[in-house]
Amino acid sequence: MSNNDIARDADNQPMAASGTAVAGGADWKTCDGQQLKAMVQAGLAWLNQHIPLINALNVFPVPDGDTGTNMYLTLEAAWQEIAGRPERSVAPITEALAHGALMGARGNSGVILSQIFRGMAQALHDAELLDTNLLARALQQASATAYKAVIRPVEGTILTVARRAAEASVLAAETAGNLREMMALVVEAARKAVEETPSLLPVLAEAGVVDAGGQGLYVILEGMLRYLRGESVEAVLEPEEEVILHHPEGPEEGYGYDVQFILTGENLDVDRIRADIDAMGVSTLVVGDSRTVKVHVHTPEPGTPLNYAARLGSLSKVIVENMQEQYEEFRGAGRAAVPPPTPVPFQSVAPQPPAPALVSDIGIVAVVPGEGLAKVFKSLGTSAIVPGGQTMNPSTEELLSAVESLAQKKVIILPNNKNVVLTAQQAKSLSDRDIRVVPSTNIPQGISALLAFNYQSDLDTNVELMTEALGNIQAAEVTRAVRSVKINGLQVEEGQYIGLLNGDLVSAGETLTDVVLDLLEKMGAEELEIITLYYGEGVSAEDARALADLIAERYPDQEIEVVEGDQPHYPYIISGE
C-alpha cells in the first residue's frame, strides 16, 4: 500500500484523518480500519527485518525455539486474515486480526502476541474509528488478556513490555495530540521495558540478552510508529531475509495464486530455496532451517513452486488460493462467495505401516521432530503427529487440524517442547472437542506419558496418569551452541557441544562423547535402570552403537537401548529411567 492510498482513504473518510495528512508525518487524531491495516502491515515488515536479531536472543544457545520466526509467522498469519478485508470500521479489522493471530500462533511469544490482539479486539469490539483514548483502552485490555494467557506470569518478558506500553498509553492519551505522538510515547515505554528485562529476569542478565518476545513486541510497535512517521520499514538489515510485502489492495498483475506449504527434507539450503522460489513469483517468504522450510509465494503458476519443492523433500500444509477470485469476492463483484481455502489435512511426516490400533475413544496428538521419533511415537499409539517442535514450532491451527483429523472427540496433546505448551493450550480453547494438554516439555517426557496412557481408562484418569509420568523420567539433550555465552557458571563457546538436563544447560565440551558421559553422570545414571539414546542429526547408527558400548562399559548394571530418532539439531536425546 502506498502513501497515496492512505491519502485517498482519508479523503473517502473525512473523519478518519485530520486535514491533508498523508502517511509520513500523519497527525491523525483517529484512524479507520484500513489505516490500522496499513500500520499492522508496517509492523509486520519491520518485524521481518529483525527476525535474525530476535532469534539470536535465546537464553540458552540452542538452535531452536526461535522467537523472532515464531512472532513473525504469527503476525503474518494475522495479516493474512485482514489483508483482503475491505471494512472501514476498526472493529471487524481488529476482530479478524485477533482471529488470524489466534490460529497462526506459534511458540509462547506467538501465543501471547495473539492474546494481545485478542484483548485489543475485545476493547474495540464496537469501534468505528480508533482514537488515542480508545487505543489506550485497547492496550490496557491487551495487557490484561496477555497476563491471563499464562498460568504464572513472569516479569521481564513480553508481558512486562505489554504492560508498560499499556501504562504509558494512559498518560500518552491525555498529552498526545494525535496517534503518532501517542505511539511515540508508547514505543518509548516499550523500549525502556525491553531494556529492563534483564534486571527483572536474572537468567537474561546472566546470558547477557534482553527478552526476545519483549523485543519482538517492541519492534512491532516501532514498525507501526514508523508508518505513522512516514519512515521506511523496508530498511534491509539482513539482506537474506528480504521479503516483498503483500499488497492488500489485490493481487499483482498476473500473479493469480497464493501458494503456501511446509517443506520437510534433509540438508535443505534455505537461501537457495528462497532465491529459486523468488524467481517464480513475488511476495516471497521462505523461512526455516535445513530440515523444515515454510514457503509462501504469489505466483501465476502454482504448480511450479510445488513441483520444485516436491523434488527437495516432502510437502505438507499445502494451501493454494486463487487471489483473483478472492479479490473479486472482496470487492463484492457479484460473484458467488468463494469458499475459504481448504488446507490439506495435516499429514504425518512419513507413511506408517498401520499399527492395529487399540480401541480407545481418546486420540493422542504429539508434536515430534524427526521421522525416527515420529515412528517411535506412532508405534506407541500416537494418533497424529505434528512435525516440528525443535525445528519449527507448530501453529495453533496446525495443532487444531491434527486434532480435527482424528475420529475421536477426546484428544490429548503432547507438546514435547516448552515452547509449544501454550500453543497447545490455545488450541484446546478453540476446539469443540474435549482437548487436554499433558505438558510434556521434551521427547523423553512425551514417551513416558504415552506409556502411561491406558486405552481402557477414561480421559481424566489418563491425563492424571500421563501428567504424573512426566516426572518419572530424566531427559538429556545434546546440541551445538549457536553462540558463546556464560550461563549457570558454565562458559560455552559457539560451536561447542552443549548438554541440557531436564531443560537446564549443565554441560559443554568439545566432543559428543564427553558431553553425553557428563550428562549421564549428572543424571545419576548408576541409579537408573534403562538409558535410551535417540540419535539424530549427524550421528550414524554405528556412532550411536559405539557410544552405547562405551556407556555400557561405564554403567554395566544399566540396560542401554539405541533408537533412531532423526531429530534435527540434536545429535542425541537421552532418557534415563
Next chain:
Amino acid sequence: MSEREIGIVTDSAADLPPALAHQWDITVIPCLITFGSETYRDEIELPRQAFYQRLRATKILPTTSAPSVGTFVEAYRELGRRTRTIISIHVASALTNIYNVARLAAESLPELDIHLVDSRQVSMCTGMLALTAARLANEGLSAADIIARLQELLPRLRLVAALDTLEYLHRGGRVSWVASMLSSLIDLKLVVELKDASLRLLDKVRGRRKSLLRMIQHVLESGPLEQVALLHADAAEDAAEVRRLFASYTPPSGIIETEAGATIGTHAGPGAVGFCILTR
C-alpha cells in the same frame, strides 16, 4: 486320603502344584502340548523343566490343546467307582475348549452326577477354586452348596502378571491388542491382568524391575487378600525377588508358590511372573 463323598477334578492349566493336588485328592487331567509332530501330556510326559528348555530353543511355537473327551470319560469313570458326585473345575471356557470337552464327557456319563464349573480364569486362580472345593467337600458340604460358594468366589479372582516378552502372547493369537504393542520401536514390558476371562493391559513400562514392581503394586491395590499364589514361567530368580519384595504383605493363609505349566507357559512366554489372588 479323605473318604469324602465328592470327587474334585481340574485340568493341568490350573497349575496346581502336584503335592497340593495329591494332598487334597484332586484329579488333574493333563492338557496336551504339541511340538511339531510330537504330542505330550502336560507334566506327565513332559516335565516343566524339559518343556521350558524346548520352548526357549524352538522356533516353532508349541500348540496346546484340550485333553480328549475319552481322557475325561476315563477319569470320571475312575472317580465314579468311589463316588457318584463329581465337581469338575476348569480354566475359562472363553479361552480354551477344555471346559467344553469336559461337558461332552459328563453328558456321556448320565449315571454320574457331574457338576461343571467354568472358573473364567486360568492357572492357580482355577487351582484355588479346586482347593476350596476340596476343602469344603472335606467339611461335608453338599455339591450344590460348594458350587454356590465357588460362584461367590469367581468375581473375586484376579491374575496379574508381568510378561518378559510379548512374542508368545502374540503368537498364541488369543489377544488382539498385543499386536499393537509389538510394533513398539522401544522395548516394553507389559503388566497384564486376567479377570472375568479377558486379558487387559494394566501397564506398559520400560525395564523388567519396574514391571515387577508395578505388578506388585496392582496386586496390593486389588483390596484385602484372602489367598495368594505366586507363579512363574521358568523365572525362579525373579519370582524369588518378587516374593522377597512382597513378603510383608503375605496374608495369613500364606503364599502358594508354583511354576506355570506348559499351557500357561506357552502363552505367557518364558520369564513371566504372576500373582493369582482371591480378594476378600
